[in-house]
Amino acid sequence: MSQVGSCTDGKKRLMGVLLASMLLGCWCSMVQGQADGISQSQSPQSSAASEKQTKQNAFAETAATAEERETKDRKAYNATILPTYDFHFGKNNPFAPGNISVTGEGFIQPGAFPTAEYCGTCHQEAYAQWRQALHSNSFRTPFYRTSVNILIRDPKRGIAFARHCDSCHNPVAVLSGGLTADSKVDRVMMDSDGLTCMTCHSVVKLDSTEGNASVKMGVPSVMVDENGNRIPGQVPFSEIMLHPERHARAVMHDFLHSPEFCAACHKANLPAMLNDYKFIRAFTTYDEWQQSKFSKRNPLTFYTADLTTCQGCHMQRQPTQLVEYGAKNGTLASHRWLAGNTAVPFYFGYDAQLQKTIRFLRSGNYLNVDIFGLCIRGEDLLIAPLGRRSFNLIPNDIVEAYVVIQNKNIGHSLIPEVRDLYEAWVEFTVKDESGNDIYHSGFLKPDGMLDPRAHSFTNRPVNDEGDFVDDHEVWTIHSVAYDNTVQAGRSVLVRYQFKLPSYVKGPISVTAKVNYRHLRQSYLNNVFGKDHAMYPVVELASRTRTMQIGNNVPEEPNPADNPDWMRWNNLGIALLDEQQYAESVAAFTEVIKLRYSYADAYVNIAVAEILWEKYDSARTAIRRALTLEPDSARALYYDGLLQRRAGNVAKEIEDFRRVVAMYPESPDARRELGIACFRQNDDKAALQQFEALQKIDPDDLSAHYNLSILYRRMGMRNKAAEQQAMFVDKKVDPGAPTYSLNYLRLHPEISTESIPWHTHSELFNDSGSVQHEQ
Amino acid sequence: MSNRIHAVYWHFTPARWVLISAFFLAISAIACAENNCPWMNEATASDIVGVNVVGTYAAGLDKSARCTFAEESGQTGRTLQVIVENASDAHADYLLSLRTFCAIAKEPLMAVGNEAATCSILHRKTVTGERALGRVRNQVFIISLSTSIRNDPILTPGMLAMKIVTAAEQVAGNLF
Numbered sequence: 009m010s011q012v013g014s015c016t017d018g019k020k021r022l023m024g025v026l027l028a029s030m031l032l033g034c035w036c037s038m039v040q041g042q043a044d045g046i047s048q049s050q051s052p053q054s055s056a057a058s059e060k061q062t063k064q065n066a067f068a069e070t071a072a073t074a075e076e077r078e079t080k081d082r083k084a085y086n087a088t089i090l091p092t093y094d095f096h097f098g099k100n101n102p103f104a105p106g107n108i109s110v111t112g113e114g115f116i117q118p119g120a121f122p123t124a125e126y127c128g129t130c131h132q133e134a135y136a137q138w139r140q141a142l143h144s145n146s147f148r149t150p151f152y153r154t155s156v157n158i159l160i161r162d163p164k165r166g167i168a169f170a171r172h173c174d175s176c177h178n179p180v181a182v183l184s185g186g187l188t189a190d191s192k193v194d195r196v197m198m199d200s201d202g203l204t205c206m207t208c209h210s211v212v213k214l215d216s217t218e219g220n221a222s223v224k225m226g227v228p229s230v231m232v233d234e235n236g237n238r239i240p241g242q243v244p245f246s247e248i249m250l251h252p253e254r255h256a257r258a259v260m261h262d263f264l265h266s267p268e269f270c271a272a273c274h275k276a277n278l279p280a281m282l283n284d285y286k287f288i289r290a291f292t293t294y295d296e297w298q299q300s301k302f303s304k305r306n307p308l309t310f311y312t313a314d315l316t317t318c319q320g321c322h323m324q325r326q327p328t329q330l331v332e333y334g335a336k337n338g339t340l341a342s343h344r345w346l347a348g349n350t351a352v353p354f355y356f357g358y359d360a361q362l363q364k365t366i367r368f369l370r371s372g373n374y375l376n377v378d379i380f381g382l383c384i385r386g387e388d389l390l391i392a393p394l395g396r397r398s399f400n401l402i403p404n405d406i407v408e409a410y411v412v413i414q415n416k417n418i419g420h421s422l423i424p425e426v427r428d429l430y431e432a433w434v435e436f437t438v439k440d441e442s443g444n445d446i447y448h449s450g451f452l453k454p455d456g457m458l459d460p461r462a463h464s465f466t467n468r469p470v471n472d473e474g475d476f477v478d479d480h481e482v483w484t485i486h487s488v489a490y491d492n493t494v495q496a497g498r499s500v501l502v503r504y505q506f507k508l509p510s511y512v513k514g515p516i517s518v519t520a521k522v523n524y525r526h527l528r529q530s531y532l533n534n535v536f537g538k539d540h541a542m543y544p545v546v547e548l549a550s551r552t553r554t555m556q557i558g559n560n561v562p563e564e565p566n567p568a569d570n571p572d573w574m575r576w577n578n579l580g581i582a583l584l585d586e587q588q589y590a591e592s593v594a595a596f597t598e599v600i601k602l603r604y605s606y607a608d609a610y611v612n613i614a615v616a617e618i619l620w621e622k623y624d625s626a627r628t629a630i631r632r633a634l635t636l637e638p639d640s641a642r643a644l645y646y647d648g649l650l651q652r653r654a655g656n657v658a659k660e661i662e663d664f665r666r667v668v669a670m671y672p673e674s675p676d677a678r679r680e681l682g683i684a685c686f687r688q689n690d691d692k693a694a695l696q697q698f699e700a701l702q703k704i705d706p707d708d709l710s711a712h713y714n715l716s717i718l719y720r721r722m723g724m725r726n727k728a729a730e731q732q733a734m735f736v737d738k739k740v741d742p743g744a745p746t747y748s749l750n751y752l753r754l755h756p757e758i759s760t761e762s763i764p765w766h767t768h769s770e771l772f773n774d775s776g777s778v779q780h781e782q
Numbered sequence: 783m784s785n786r787i788h789a790v791y792w793h794f795t796p797a798r799w800v801l802i803s804a805f806f807l808a809i810s811a812i813a814c815a816e817n818n819c820p821w822m823n824e825a826t827a828s829d830i831v832g833v834n835v836v837g838t839y840a841a842g843l844d845k846s847a848r849c850t851f852a853e854e855s856g857q858t859g860r861t862l863q864v865i866v867e868n869a870s871d872a873h874a875d876y877l878l879s880l881r882t883f884c885a886i887a888k889e890p891l892m893a894v895g896n897e898a899a900t901c902s903i904l905h906r907k908t909v910t911g912e913r914a915l916g917r918v919r920n921q922v923f924i925i926s927l928s929t930s931i932r933n934d935p936i937l938t939p940g941m942l943a944m945k946i947v948t949a950a951e952q953v954a955g956n957l958f
Contacts, residue, residue, distance in 0.1 A: 153956075192824075193823070194825040195952065199955065200951065539896075540896065
């Protein structure tokens, strides 16, 4: 019995083994559990990190998928668009005559651009502002559609040519290949949203300052991955909230804050491929800003100011009212871009935008209107500055009023850009004591048309027949018959002549206003027909003086008036531009009487005398200026010109080098230094200057001209030929004035206005003959 | 005066629209073309209708023209139609067309053309479509977006109201 053991013993052994196994298993579990517990309790971060890693991996996978999907979608999209797209300007210029380009191959599908509504989920304030602003309505506004539709319907041109206009007004339409006959592209979203959020915020590079949308658009992206690679298309909001810095990296760039970004579209030309003629400058608000005191890039301004970019005026930070994740300290750079356009908010019923625009136009002390002086009874004596001098008025006096309008604080001209469409003018009224008109210039007629003899800040582009290009058919423009504006920092003098009636006894009031209407009445008639609402007229600035019949004595200055020295200075500037050099010098001399050590007054005299070709006295004035301010770049510049005149080459070059050192982005300084070096056969130095000038202004004629010669001298024939071709294309057509003269011959009211020195008078008609009293 | 009113009313009576439609039908074999609709392409119309559509364009002899977009699948449920007519007194014609087609209730449409309005198309008190009428200078347009599908999940009443505005913007924009 002892050999096999007993069954009971075997069972007991088996039970023991089982029990031991169980115990061992339990022990192992406990150990494992403790190990787990130790790992969890010892590094919670690594567990969270693990979760985070998982999410990141998932997102990275999503990102990679998004990129793959975008590439595939884009390829498929191009396969549908390419076969029927009209490559009118060549396969290498799919978006010409515009200058816009996009990264990657071919067109980009409209769906690649996240919608404004998507952005507006978190950026509600920006969205609400943008919706009422010009950028979102850039395409759909009827004022634009009327003009571009003419181009599209033109049998000699067609929709392909609209790529010029829509590169700025509807870039998604251009980049998607939508601007072709028999287009397969859905226009709903792009037409409605114009310059949508993801057009500006997808730009990855500024190609140049040539304008016509000179930017490179990236594949739209609202996020980058952890390596900084752009993730195409929309992403879940939760991801953006997790990594706001990656969102910012995708959509924000330093250049968005620069005026060069605005220049991409707020600088335009009409290239030969559009008009089948030659390069014509359309407008360049950017260059006007560069020349203004606000850029700090121009040493030649009459006045100075702190640096203010386009964004500084047109995107001022405002407190937010709606949810806005882009706000900083409760404020956001305004996406209303307040400026001068009252027509669009008026048409669309955007009351907030309209009211803010009107307030903006009136708020900035942008213009100064000065009823500066009087000439009475045909005498030469100018009684000025008004309010500081005594004078006498009697009935039947013939009075000539000098009104000086200063562009005081606008960073560009009044009115910038398409002056042919806008209407700004001076309204001058003289009323008797009962409020009846004695004289009125610049009135609106019952049909809403402006008094044709008003002093208007407008222009008249003409075609090759000398007809006014009324419908903004810019591709037909061959010349500009008349262009009246007030450039930034400068002034104009407007003279009015009127006769005091014999009955007048009591005080008369003389008022000068600068009014503005967006748009010109006849253009509104073109858009809507004549039965349309009266579009808003905004008074930008005004001044009224009350004058006694009899003796008038000096009075307390109005706080809004400029100080006397500036009043004289502005008159001098205006007379300078109207080629009245002797009077200009006299006005600047009055400034010196009031501010003896104001160096710029002497420079101003020198400027007038240089134009007047009185170089000796110009030198005296400049020397005085440099004595007062030896480092004045403005004085040095004009001294350089005078040194050139005198043949003092070394001093000439030294002067211009000093100016360039202080103002390296001044086109004038670069140009003159380039010319000085060129004349000394210092080709290398000249080349350096003209190449720098071309970087500042790609369209500068002297750069093209001189570079073509310099490159040829250095054996760079291809580059020389390129510059020469650009010079030939951009220089003024010598035959162009013929078109202008044809127009002026048929329009005496404009012909008079086109002469800088003219008077608005009820006493003479347009041909200069005496107006007979009725 | 009454003759003029009669003449103008005749211009836009339902009877005349029946005749115009018959006219278009009669000449459709000659004048209908693939979609050369000058006011909207098929891709845009498809977005508005909510399904892929194909378009036909017919130019009338009386300075009117019509674009019709119907479902590509051949089903006749959803259509978008645009009619544009030149008029010597377009404002009067527009008002008449409003009275004819939107007699019951109309919503003025801001910022579309010179003037515009929308109203619903009803069939037995159910909204089966939306209409937009408007004017751009001397041209009057009538746009109809409709569905015959009961409880259409795509062209719901809300969607119809939204899409007719989009259609009006597109057409008016191209007429300017």
